[in-house]
Amino acid sequence: MGRNFLYAQSGGVTPVINASAASVIEAARGQGGKVGRLLAASDGIVGVLEERLFDTGKLKKSVIEAMNQTPGGFFGSCRYKLPDPEANRTLYERLFEVFQAHDIGCFFYNGGNDSADTALKLARVARTLDFPLQCIAIPKTIDNDLVMTDNCPGFGSVAKYVAVSTLEAGLDVRSMAKTSTKVFILEVMGRHAGWIAAASGLVGGDRSEPPHLILMPEVPFDESAFCKAVDQSVKRNGYCVVVVSEGVRDSQGRFLGEAGSTDAFGHKQLGGVAPTIADLIGQRLDHKCHWAVSDYLQRSARHIASKTDLEQARAVGKAAVELAIRGESGVMPVIRRLSDQPYRWTIESAPLARIANREKKVPKKFIRSDGFGITPSARTYLEPLIRGEAYPPFDRNGLPAYLRSELVPMERKLPDFSI
């Protein structure tokens, strides 16, 4: 019998991270005697440190099928950046005690940049210690900002949600514009890269259609040019739909969402670039505005997941297990695009050393020359990623039949440890 594997989820969750988890479980089961047990940690690396583990062998097939269709992180995720080995030896000693106690031969970390970094650090320390541990990162981020992969599992579904929402809200605003709302602003995620906002551009065929303006962090916000463009759209089209990344900054590099808005007590308002822009339009143009902030709704909207995205989330899970069986470590399965039309892709493997702590922004060639839209080549890149629907089953009461069962943790073998 092979040694045990350990799977954990990290960073902001996505509509399809559990599909990767389900796929890892299924692939590990399919390996017969080559894999011992597949364990899963609660709350990412934090649950490894605290030895809060589950035995996925206890999960019924129906639970795994439901996991495949459920948003959020079923095992719990974390935002926790592992310090350098030199800075905190105790943490690493504890991690390897846990790996040893449970005979873990391979650790899968399902996340983005930070998680690739964690997996890489662990792979390196294991090598230094001569500890037989493989570390494999499984890509997942709605931000689509991992390098070495054509796109990131999780992004396609959020892109689809944002594009569908932009199309729908655009039809709403158009209906109302004669006597009421003229400008609608949708704030989407993307602190450093504008991929999600860019995806809304899949809706409009030309500048007369929503979204009339897209604001991405890659383009410094120019208040005058923006207000002029909003006003022009209202004059030409009767209304204006704006999609804005939360991470848009002014020319001094300050986040617009933190641009000095204070409440009655003098406290800074929490986030919100959409209300900031609505306020600006109200002051400078006097157009009636509405704004929406989709926040977690966009990244948990499994009900409108992209079928392409779901397939890719599953493919990287399966590939991770195959890489493990082949004895690889310090790698990540990545998506390579083979052709745009027809859209074809395959899974390859890339070294974590070339992925960790790097960031892929929206390239210049994808941004329209005025900075407020996307180019045809961006459309060619983005379009296949939102293709296909993958509806979850619905209960007879009208709600998706998502997995809500509680897990029973394994018995612990080590003394308490709390981060």
Added chain:
Amino acid sequence: MGRNFLYAQSGGVTPVINASAASVIEAARGQGGKVGRLLAASDGIVGVLEERLFDTGKLKKSVIEAMNQTPGGFFGSCRYKLPDPEANRTLYERLFEVFQAHDIGCFFYNGGNDSADTALKLARVARTLDFPLQCIAIPKTIDNDLVMTDNCPGFGSVAKYVAVSTLEAGLDVRSMAKTSTKVFILEVMGRHAGWIAAASGLVGGDRSEPPHLILMPEVPFDESAFCKAVDQSVKRNGYCVVVVSEGVRDSQGRFLGEAGSTDAFGHKQLGGVAPTIADLIGQRLDHKCHWAVSDYLQRSARHIASKTDLEQARAVGKAAVELAIRGESGVMPVIRRLSDQPYRWTIESAPLARIANREKKVPKKFIRSDGFGITPSARTYLEPLIRGEAYPPFDRNGLPAYLRSELVPMERKLPDFSI
């Protein structure tokens, strides 16, 4: 050949108002010679005043089918309250000139309270003038606040969107709560009545499940009780999901969303009760918060429409035409619930005089004794309204195949008139 009918859309649009429109068109076509042409006005009563009309006879069957599946108001809507006949005679003279010029025998106004009021005023003036015009209101409002009807077309789909979003975001927050976000706030529509927020309560089975707290305008906001309840949920469940109506007020009747928040220039911030509450939690409890404002997204989300709602939106459209053929005026087709289990309903007719300018709030018996949730009887009422899915067709590019065609207005017969 019968006289012509005129259809118009009014007030905030819904995911299914166009289904009512499509149903009116289909029903009128089915009447053979009893109905002349069915015209539609652009932008509600404003388009009637300005004689901006379309001949729906020119619409192909495929367009009408697509209309049935498209959110927003296809013909354009308006926010325009007709003044009293005594206050502005010119407006009424103009309206009746338009009705006469186009031989309109029946006017259908598809909207909420204000639109019922408009239809009633026109019915009364027609009677006074001895002008042969029937006026029939067709119910539509996401607010679910019309009296005399068990529920309102448009509400069920928004309720489904909000319940699904709450379920999904709840799974997300639960995944992150160990090391990151502890409290999530979703702001939904409902200026005077909390029906939409109440619908989120369909998700949770007990107080351990999201939404842990619902804030409705029917319950004055008690800051201390609320903060205590949030803290308790975080302690017991690890996290807290709050769904709040935009119209929540404090004990002095002031909207929370306008509670003195100002920007750097000293201007009042536009709306936003969710950020206000997030700020409060940040100050008083120091829990990490995330918040979303779904705004127009909720009321245009045709992709997650309720099948029940769609059927009812179509049924009131058809019934309106049948009422017209029977010679009725000053009425509205309404939904009567025949039984909860199995859910059965029928369409009846109610006089506008008993509907216009009234408002149905969430009754006490639907609100949990602590004011932060719904009761089992609310659940019995709400649940059938979100039942069933009614997905629009999707294009191969991954977006819903919504109707986007432009209409060609009819030639005008009267001089210019602008409101």
